[in-house]
Amino acid sequence: xxxxxxxxxxxxxxxxxxxxxxxxxxxxxxxxxxxxxxxxxxxxxxxxxxxxxxxxxxxxxxxxxxxxxxxxxxxxxxxxxxxxxxxxxxxxxxxxxxxxxxxxxxxxxxxxxxxx
Numbered sequence: 001x002x003x004x005x006x007x008x009x010x011x012x013x014x015x016x017x018x019x020x021x022x023x024x025x026x027x028x029x030x031x032x033x034x035x036x037x038x039x040x041x042x043x044x045x046x047x048x049x050x051x052x053x054x055x056x057x058x059x060x061x062x063x064x065x066x067x068x069x070x071x072x073x074x075x076x077x078x079x080x081x082x083x084x085x086x087x088x089x090x091x092x093x094x095x096x097x098x099x100x101x102x103x104x105x106x107x108x109x110x111x112x113x114x115x116x
Contacts, residue, residue, distance in 0.1 A: 009110030
């Protein structure tokens with residue numbers, strides 16, 4: 001079992017920044033990877049960014065150059081720094097952890113709203 005708790009969502013103006021955090025009950029060093037997904041109203045959940053236990057990162061084309069994914073040294077907190085936010089970034093953001101057995105765990109989600 002992996003417990004995930006997101007925080008850091010909120011309301012921000014276009015062009016602004018937010019940092020999301022995900023606290024995990026297991027270090028990413030014992031997992032295959034962790035990542036952030038998002039789901040906008042009426043749309044399917046989509047990948048935003050992932051980071052492996054070795055630190056390799058991957059980003060959706062829509063956020064490349066704007067978002068940064070990282071983790072702390074202990075691997076128990078993952079971050080998503082979101083810069084130059086756009087209206088279309090509005091969504092519920094979910095933290096995900098995948099074990100080496102390819103089992104997925106999800107956080108409860110945190111709302112990010114980009115609005116003027």
